[in-house]
Amino acid sequence: AQSVTQPDIHITVSEGASLELRCNYSYGATPYLFWYVQSPGQGLQLLLKYFSGDTLVQGIKGFEAEFKRSQSSFNLRKPSVHWSDAAEYFCAVGAGGRRALTFGSGTRLQVQP
């Protein structure tokens, strides 16, 4: 069965600073990988996804993520964080014939002015 680990529960960065959120997955084959963002009291919004091909994927709101098979990682990055990026970020993996996603525990991002 697949699993997802987000090692950072809470991250604080200054506005304008760069950001990297870590995600490690466990799955025997090439998984489908996703990053979602959840603002307080809101649903989950898809930021980006990786299925195959180019290992660097671009998403909405200036986010990108890089799939590294050798490290079983799919880290999310943004070069310059905005105060509106404060939210909780979830990495998820989908695999094989089972369409449901397995989510990580989330990383809460706080942005300091």
Add this chain to the structure above:
Amino acid sequence: DAGVIQSPRHEVTEMGQEVTLRCKPISGHDYLFWYRQTMMQGLELLVYFNNKAVMDDSGMPKDRFSAKMPNASFSTLKIQPSEPRDSAVYFCASSPGGETQYFGPGTRLLVL
């Protein structure tokens, strides 16, 4: 498109009462998922449908939970009887083909 629609957005009920959560998927999406989010367990799958048929309900406590999809544009998740441990945010998501899922705003359930 209006996106995935869930109702009610908030529900407060007493232990033992029946609760029905509703979901309208995005038109044309043939997969529908119900997830539950709690502080302790995070996001976990309860059940999912493909073309209205249940594909996996292994995450759903079947003694009190039931899920139905009577047509392509409507699904319900029913809890009877409800218990305080059912307090959570319940999300519905839909997908065209099953890979990329689009989530609704959630229903916040509080069972007293």
